[in-house]
Amino acid sequence: MNSNRLPAILIGLAVLLVLIYSSVFVVNEREQAVVVRFGEIQDVKRAPGIYFKLPFAFMDADRVQYVEDRALRFDLDNIRVQVRGGAFYEVDAFVVYSIADPRLFRETVSGDRDSAESRLRTRLDAALRRVYGLRNFDAALSNERSSMMQEVRTDLTAAAETLGLAIRDVRIRRTDLTQEVSQQTFQRMKAERLAEAELIRARGNEQGQRRRAIADRQVVEFVSEAQRDSEILRGQGDAERNKIFGEAFQRDPAFFEFYRTMRAYVAALADNGTTLVLSPDSEFFRFFNSSAGQALAPIQTPARPASPAAPAAPAN
Numbered sequence: 001m002n003s004n005r006l007p008a009i010l011i012g013l014a015v016l017l018v019l020i021y022s023s024v025f026v027v028n029e030r031e032q033a034v035v036v037r038f039g040e041i042q043d044v045k046r047a048p049g050i051y052f053k054l055p056f057a058f059m060d061a062d063r064v065q066y067v068e069d070r071a072l073r074f075d076l077d078n079i080r081v082q083v084r085g086g087a088f089y090e091v092d093a094f095v096v097y098s099i100a101d102p103r104l105f106r107e108t109v110s111g112d113r114d115s116a117e118s119r120l121r122t123r124l125d126a127a128l129r130r131v132y133g134l135r136n137f138d139a140a141l142s143n144e145r146s147s148m149m150q151e152v153r154t155d156l157t158a159a160a161e162t163l164g165l166a167i168r169d170v171r172i173r174r175t176d177l178t179q180e181v182s183q184q185t186f187q188r189m190k191a192e193r194l195a196e197a198e199l200i201r202a203r204g205n206e207q208g209q210r211r212r213a214i215a216d217r218q219v220v221e222f223v224s225e226a227q228r229d230s231e232i233l234r235g236q237g238d239a240e241r242n243k244i245f246g247e248a249f250q251r252d253p254a255f256f257e258f259y260r261t262m263r264a265y266v267a268a269l270a271d272n273g274t275t276l277v278l279s280p281d282s283e284f285f286r287f288f289n290s291s292a293g294q295a296l297a298p299i300q301t302p303a304r305p306a307s308p309a310a311p312a313a314p315a316n
Contacts, residue, residue, distance in 0.1 A: 024052055032044065034065045069099065074120070091174065
């Protein structure tokens with residue numbers, strides 16, 4: 001009797017275990033659970049733990065759909081946007097979001113992340129084009145970049161809330177010029193730098209000309225002063241020389257005459273290829289005709305008249 005009941009007991013235990021297993025689900029700290037009963041959302045489990053549901057999900061009873069409960073990210077790369085004035089940028093951006101309302105997320109996109117991110121990409125593309133279109137060429141590379149990201153986030157937040165999502169952050173990762181604009185910008189910067197270099201060069205040449213003119217004027221002044229001083233010194237030297245010659249002539253006129261004649265011999269008979277044709281009894285050779293070194297007819301120098309005596313000072 002007992003042996004006949006054992007299979008039934010085992011079958012009952014197996015059925016009970018299957019019922020328990022199909023009625024229990026676990027939610028961890030990185031997930032949220034949406035309980036769907038016969039196609040309608042029955043409950044949303046946000047806190048981690050063990051929960052129960054109706055068994056036999058294959059009969060369209062309670063089914064559990066898990067959604068992420070952590071920060072998620074998607075990227076949007078190589079977006080070509082036009083700024084005010086007609087120039088183009090290539091922009092990379094990314095969005096950090098989370099599923100804030102699992103019920104609404106399930107109702108709008110059936111809990112599909114790919115569908116939700118596809119809609120957000122479309123809105124992000126439109127927001128980037130709008131924000132860049134309101135700025136000029138240099139705004140995206142200046143301090144306005146933070147305000148631009150905030151505007152994009154504001155535009156994207158409204159669209160995300162309709163999907164049950166919360167936008168945590170929007171970042172513009174890269175803003176580069178397109179190839180055509182890069183070449184135009186390079187040529188413009190090159191022209192500006194060349195113009196600036198020409199201006200600096202012109203100013204330098206002007207300052208150089210001014211300083212050269214000042215230096216030339218100072219050179220002329222210095223040379224003129226030096227020539228004046230040299231003429232003064234030369235005149236003073238000539239006067240001193242004539243004074244010394246006069247005093248020497250007064251002391252010994254014969255020796256002075258002999259000295260001057262010897263100097264004339266040195267200058268005239270120097271080895272410079274000069275030929276002189278003179279008579280032996282010429283006045284030039286008068287000292288050669290005397291063995292004593294005296295001229296045959298010495299030059300008589302009249303005596304200098306005595307200077308008149310100074311008048312005596314009157315007596316007191």
